[in-house]
Amino acid sequence: MASEKPTIGFVGLGAMGFGMATNLISLGYKVRGYDVWAPTLERFKQAGGEVATSLANSAAGNAYFVCMVASAPQVQSALFDDEKAVAKALPQGAILILCSTVPATYAQSVRDQLIAIGRNDIHFIDAPVSGGAKRAADGTLSIMAGASDEALEKGKFLLAEMSDANKLYLVPGGVGAGSNMKMVHQVLAAIHILAASEAMGFAAQLGLDAKEVREAIVASEAWSWMHENRSPRMLEEDYFPGVSALTIILKDVGIITATARHHNFPVPLCTTAEQTYLSGLIRGFGPNDDAGMVRMYYSQPISNVTPKSPESSAAGIKLVLALLTNIHICAAAEAVSFAKFLNVDMGQFYELVNAAAGGSEMFKVRGAEMIEGAKNGTAGKRTLDEAAKELSAVVQQARDLHCPLHLGNEALNLLLFAKRRGWGELADTNIEKVYEAL
Amino acid sequence: MASEKPTIGFVGLGAMGFGMATNLISLGYKVRGYDVWAPTLERFKQAGGEVATSLANSAAGNAYFVCMVASAPQVQSALFDDEKAVAKALPQGAILILCSTVPATYAQSVRDQLIAIGRNDIHFIDAPVSGGAKRAADGTLSIMAGASDEALEKGKFLLAEMSDANKLYLVPGGVGAGSNMKMVHQVLAAIHILAASEAMGFAAQLGLDAKEVREAIVASEAWSWMHENRSPRMLEEDYFPGVSALTIILKDVGIITATARHHNFPVPLCTTAEQTYLSGLIRGFGPNDDAGMVRMYYSQPISNVTPKSPESSAAGIKLVLALLTNIHICAAAEAVSFAKFLNVDMGQFYELVNAAAGGSEMFKVRGAEMIEGAKNGTAGKRTLDEAAKELSAVVQQARDLHCPLHLGNEALNLLLFAKRRGWGELADTNIEKVYEAL
Structure with a gap:
C-alpha cells in the first residue's frame, strides 16, 4: 500500500533528477526534494513533491536518499560541505544512493569520507x-550499481523502482564499479553524440534532405541509439535548451579522458570528441542541447537544405552511412579495449550497452566479436583494407566540400595505422588491436 | 646591364606573386604581369610593372614565364583553359616556371599536357x-625546383634572382620532385601554424601576458619559424586580411592529406590541423590571416588578458613551452617519416626545412636524430615516458580551463600509442616509429 512506502530524500532536480523524483511520487512514495534553483522547486511542488527547506532538511529522518546533482564537485558540496550537509543529517543506517556520473575514484572517496566522519x-x-x-520520468533507466552486498540488498528495491526490469545491473566490485561501468559505456555515448552531428552536418553539406537521411540511418546498420534520439532535435533546431546540455556530455567525456590519461591508455576518438565539444563551448553552445553540435559542421539549419536529385541523393546517403558505420566500429573498439584494460565484466558491459544509450548496430555485431576475441577470422568479412578504402572516399568527398570530419578523420587514421602494422587483410574488427599492448 | 635582361611574363600578382614580380623589376627586368583582380594590376603598374592586357599577352614573345597563381585549378585555367591561355601563347623554347604549390601529380600532368598539345x-x-x-619581395625565398637537367640549366639564373643564394634547392627527380619536397616541408608548416595559435590561445586561458609568452617561446627550444612570424599578428589582431590567408595553408594541408590518403600513410597531426582549419573556415575566418586561428582557442583579443602574478606566470609559461616542444617533436616525426616514405632526399630536406618557414628548434635537433636513425639511443636523453608525462599534465591543465588543445591531444595520443607498444623508456625521438611499417 502506498502509505507504507518510505519517504525518499532527494537532491538535484534537474532534467534527469526531476523525472526520477516525480516517477517515485507516481509510484506512491513521498519525496522530499532539494535543489539550489528555486524555479524547479516550485515545479516540483506542483508535481506533488515535498519541498525541502534545506539540504539537511531533505536528509533528516529519511532512511533513503538519492543524490542526482550534476558533477563530483556538486556531490562533494551536497554531501559533505558543512555541518548541515546530507552526510551528517541522514539518520542512522540510511541508504545513500549516488546516481550522478562521477569518476570511480571519486565514488570511492565518498565511501572513505563517510568513514572518516564517523558515518560508516x-x-x-x-x-x-x-x-x-524520458526514461528517468518513466522509471525505466539503465542503472549500474556497485556497493557492498548489504547496501545492495537494502537499496535494490528502490533502484528497481527507477530502472527498467531488465536494466538494473548489479556490478561486481563494490563502490566504484558502477561508475567504472558507466564510464566505459559513456565512451560510446560521447563518440556517438558527436558522430550524430557529424553525419547530419556532412549530409547537409552534401545537399541531402535531413529527414530522409535520418530515416535511412535509423533503418540501417549505421543506427545508434544516440543518432535516433538526437537527430529529431537537429531537424527542429530544438537546442534551447533542448533535453541534454552539451556541458553534461563534456563533463562525462572529461571523466573518460582524465581516467585514460591516468592509466596512459589512448582514447583518440574520445579526445577528438572532447576537443570538438570544447570548441562548441567556446562558441557559446554549452547550455544548448548537444544535438546543436551539428552547427559545428553546417552553419545553417539542416532542414533548410534544398535536396538534390534522387540519384545523387542515394549516392550521398551511402557516404553518410559509410561515415557512421566506420566511426561506430572504431568507437566499439575504443570502448571494448578500454573496458578490457579496466577489467570490466565484459558480458555485463555488452548486455548493458545494447540496452542503453550507448548502443549501436555496429557495437552489437562487431563489438560482440571483439569481446569474444573472434576477431581474427576473415572469411566472408569486410577487411580493414576495405574499411580504410571506404572511409577514405568519404573523407575525400567531405574535404572537397570543405566539411570538417573530426571523428571520420580520426577513425581513418586508426585504420591507416592498422594497415601500417600489416593487418589490412584481417577483418575490420581487428581495429581493436591498435589499442592493445603488443 | 639592365637593358640586356629579358622580359619576364608573370601571372598571379597576389601577396607572394606581387613581391616576386616587383623584386625582378628592382633587379632590372621588365615584367609583363597579369592578374584577374584589377586593383593589383594598378598597383603593379605603379611599382614599375608592365600590365598585360590578357593571359596570352603576358606570355606572347616572353622566353621566360613565371606562374604564381594560388592553386592547381587556377594553374590549369591560366596555362591551358583555351586557345588564349599561356601554354599556347609562349614562344618556341620558352622557360615556364610554376611556383604555385600544387600536388606533385599535378605538376607532372602539366608536363604531360604540354606534350599532348604539341608544346614539348x-x-x-x-x-x-x-x-x-617579405622574402618574396626581397628575392630571398626558398625555392625547391624539379625539372629536366636542360630546363634547370636554362632557368636556374632566374630562380636564383628570386631566391636566397643558399636557399635554391635543385631537387633530384625531375618534374614533381620540387612539389613533393615542398609538400613534406608543408607538413611542418601546417602543424606549426596551428600550434602557434594553440600555444597563444592556451597562454591566454592561463592568464598569461601574450607578449611575454611570445618572447619566452622565441628565445627557447619551443621556437618555430612560424611562431616567431605569426605571433606578432596575434598580438595586434592583424588578421584582416593580414599577410597569409587561412585558405592558403588550408589548400596546402589538403595536398598533404590527399596525397597521404592516396598512399595509405597516416598523418594524424596534419589531419587534425586540417579539420581545425576547416572549422575556422565555417566560422568565416577563411580570408583572414591564419594567425587569427588563435580565436578558435580564446574568444577575446589575447593582448587584453590581465596577467597573473610573476610566480604563476613562470609556471604557466613552462606549460606553454612544454605544449609546443612536444607538438614540434611529433610534427618532426610526421614530416620525417612521410618524407622517408616518399623517398625524398633526406639531407636536402633537412637543410631546406632549417632554412625555411617549416623550421623549428625541435626539428633541428630531434629531426636530425630521426633522419640519422640514431633515435634508439637513450643515454642522457628524455624518454617517451617523460614526454607523455609532461604533455599529459599540460592537457589536464588545459582541460581544467576548458581550453581545447587539438594538436596537444593528438600528440599525446601518439605518445600513448608508443607507450602501448612498449617504447616508453626509449628516447622521445622514437615517436617516429609509430609511423613506420613494423
Whole structure:
C-alpha cells in the first residue's frame, strides 16, 4: 500500500533528477526534494513533491536518499560541505544512493569520507544511470550499481523502482564499479553524440534532405541509439535548451579522458570528441542541447537544405552511412579495449550497452566479436583494407566540400595505422588491436 | 646591364606573386604581369610593372614565364583553359616556371599536357617556393625546383634572382620532385601554424601576458619559424586580411592529406590541423590571416588578458613551452617519416626545412636524430615516458580551463600509442616509429 512506502530524500532536480523524483511520487512514495534553483522547486511542488527547506532538511529522518546533482564537485558540496550537509543529517543506517556520473575514484572517496566522519553506518551505493530524461520520468533507466552486498540488498528495491526490469545491473566490485561501468559505456555515448552531428552536418553539406537521411540511418546498420534520439532535435533546431546540455556530455567525456590519461591508455576518438565539444563551448553552445553540435559542421539549419536529385541523393546517403558505420566500429573498439584494460565484466558491459544509450548496430555485431576475441577470422568479412578504402572516399568527398570530419578523420587514421602494422587483410574488427599492448 | 635582361611574363600578382614580380623589376627586368583582380594590376603598374592586357599577352614573345597563381585549378585555367591561355601563347623554347604549390601529380600532368598539345619545346620547371611575402619581395625565398637537367640549366639564373643564394634547392627527380619536397616541408608548416595559435590561445586561458609568452617561446627550444612570424599578428589582431590567408595553408594541408590518403600513410597531426582549419573556415575566418586561428582557442583579443602574478606566470609559461616542444617533436616525426616514405632526399630536406618557414628548434635537433636513425639511443636523453608525462599534465591543465588543445591531444595520443607498444623508456625521438611499417 502506498502509505507504507518510505519517504525518499532527494537532491538535484534537474532534467534527469526531476523525472526520477516525480516517477517515485507516481509510484506512491513521498519525496522530499532539494535543489539550489528555486524555479524547479516550485515545479516540483506542483508535481506533488515535498519541498525541502534545506539540504539537511531533505536528509533528516529519511532512511533513503538519492543524490542526482550534476558533477563530483556538486556531490562533494551536497554531501559533505558543512555541518548541515546530507552526510551528517541522514539518520542512522540510511541508504545513500549516488546516481550522478562521477569518476570511480571519486565514488570511492565518498565511501572513505563517510568513514572518516564517523558515518560508516550509512549504506552507500554508487549507482550512475543512463537513458535520458524520458526514461528517468518513466522509471525505466539503465542503472549500474556497485556497493557492498548489504547496501545492495537494502537499496535494490528502490533502484528497481527507477530502472527498467531488465536494466538494473548489479556490478561486481563494490563502490566504484558502477561508475567504472558507466564510464566505459559513456565512451560510446560521447563518440556517438558527436558522430550524430557529424553525419547530419556532412549530409547537409552534401545537399541531402535531413529527414530522409535520418530515416535511412535509423533503418540501417549505421543506427545508434544516440543518432535516433538526437537527430529529431537537429531537424527542429530544438537546442534551447533542448533535453541534454552539451556541458553534461563534456563533463562525462572529461571523466573518460582524465581516467585514460591516468592509466596512459589512448582514447583518440574520445579526445577528438572532447576537443570538438570544447570548441562548441567556446562558441557559446554549452547550455544548448548537444544535438546543436551539428552547427559545428553546417552553419545553417539542416532542414533548410534544398535536396538534390534522387540519384545523387542515394549516392550521398551511402557516404553518410559509410561515415557512421566506420566511426561506430572504431568507437566499439575504443570502448571494448578500454573496458578490457579496466577489467570490466565484459558480458555485463555488452548486455548493458545494447540496452542503453550507448548502443549501436555496429557495437552489437562487431563489438560482440571483439569481446569474444573472434576477431581474427576473415572469411566472408569486410577487411580493414576495405574499411580504410571506404572511409577514405568519404573523407575525400567531405574535404572537397570543405566539411570538417573530426571523428571520420580520426577513425581513418586508426585504420591507416592498422594497415601500417600489416593487418589490412584481417577483418575490420581487428581495429581493436591498435589499442592493445603488443 | 639592365637593358640586356629579358622580359619576364608573370601571372598571379597576389601577396607572394606581387613581391616576386616587383623584386625582378628592382633587379632590372621588365615584367609583363597579369592578374584577374584589377586593383593589383594598378598597383603593379605603379611599382614599375608592365600590365598585360590578357593571359596570352603576358606570355606572347616572353622566353621566360613565371606562374604564381594560388592553386592547381587556377594553374590549369591560366596555362591551358583555351586557345588564349599561356601554354599556347609562349614562344618556341620558352622557360615556364610554376611556383604555385600544387600536388606533385599535378605538376607532372602539366608536363604531360604540354606534350599532348604539341608544346614539348617548352622547358617546364616545377618550382614551389617558401618564405612568405617579405622574402618574396626581397628575392630571398626558398625555392625547391624539379625539372629536366636542360630546363634547370636554362632557368636556374632566374630562380636564383628570386631566391636566397643558399636557399635554391635543385631537387633530384625531375618534374614533381620540387612539389613533393615542398609538400613534406608543408607538413611542418601546417602543424606549426596551428600550434602557434594553440600555444597563444592556451597562454591566454592561463592568464598569461601574450607578449611575454611570445618572447619566452622565441628565445627557447619551443621556437618555430612560424611562431616567431605569426605571433606578432596575434598580438595586434592583424588578421584582416593580414599577410597569409587561412585558405592558403588550408589548400596546402589538403595536398598533404590527399596525397597521404592516396598512399595509405597516416598523418594524424596534419589531419587534425586540417579539420581545425576547416572549422575556422565555417566560422568565416577563411580570408583572414591564419594567425587569427588563435580565436578558435580564446574568444577575446589575447593582448587584453590581465596577467597573473610573476610566480604563476613562470609556471604557466613552462606549460606553454612544454605544449609546443612536444607538438614540434611529433610534427618532426610526421614530416620525417612521410618524407622517408616518399623517398625524398633526406639531407636536402633537412637543410631546406632549417632554412625555411617549416623550421623549428625541435626539428633541428630531434629531426636530425630521426633522419640519422640514431633515435634508439637513450643515454642522457628524455624518454617517451617523460614526454607523455609532461604533455599529459599540460592537457589536464588545459582541460581544467576548458581550453581545447587539438594538436596537444593528438600528440599525446601518439605518445600513448608508443607507450602501448612498449617504447616508453626509449628516447622521445622514437615517436617516429609509430609511423613506420613494423
